Amino acid sequence: MEMHGVITAHEPHHHHACEMSGKAFDLAVEYNLTEQGTTTTLCQNAETTFHDLPPKIMVVILYPMVIWMSKKQYCDSLRKLKALCEQKAE
Incomplete structure (x- = not known):
């Protein structure tokens, strides 16, 4: 699915936000x-x-499966974000 987005807030080390439309x-x-x-x-x-x-x-109708998949994807994304945040700058 193609989506288009825009960053709506960017305060380094504090707050980030975006809006996406599909x-x-x-x-x-x-x-x-x-x-x-x-x-x-x-x-x-x-x-x-x-x-x-x-x-x-x-x-x-698919709520239980959607929640499970969303939680799994969210956890995977946070793991990746944590790894990026903790890596040393090159």
Whole structure:
């Protein structure tokens, strides 16, 4: 699925946000980083807006599988992000 996006906020080390639009749905995502001593906490908030009724119905019917797949993809993405954040600068 092709999507087009725009970065809507960029505060290095604190806040990042983007909005993406596709044929079936729009997605708005925010990332907030909070320093906590020697560690950093990353919080993500995402809102999905479907354009048509069929995708909404599919999500309701397939909700358990969608949640499981979303959680797995989210965990994989966070693992990759953690690795990128912890690697040494070249």
